Amino acid sequence: MPLEYLGASPKASDNQVRPFSPAVRAGDFIYVSGQVPADAQGEIVVGGIEAQTRQVMENLKSVLALAGATLDDVCKTTVWLQDARDFGAFNRVYMGYFGAAGRPARSTTEARLMVDAKVEIDVVAYKPKA
Secondary structure: OOEEEEOOOOEOOOOOEOOOOOEEEEOOEEEEEEEOOEOOOOOEOOOOHHHHHHHHHHHHHHHHHOOOOOHHHEEEEEEEEOOHHHHHHHHHHHHHHOOOOOOOEEEEEEOOOOOOOOEEEEEEEEOOOO
16 A cells, blocks of 8 residues: 655745655545644744644644545544643633544643644544545
């Protein structure tokens, strides 16, 4: 089964290309790289955990769309929070994107992130090729 690399390697605000694919399709599974709250120019959005979580979720939606998938196809998420005290506020925004009928499996941990962000999320989706 050949891998399908989806999307161009992203650039950050320093205009340097990052050495990874936004997503990779392996058969019917789509692996989305960790998304941070960066806008279209590669800048981290200002605001608290709510604003940053919304940006991450919108970024995830955009990357999933490259494979013809949506958040409804997500079966697993991994979340890194810079500060565990943000967990409640993060969850309120997160659940707005994943309704009661579609709660994927999830792991969440507190970690210092590689960029000045409060949250990073990667996902695995299952979407059979048509």
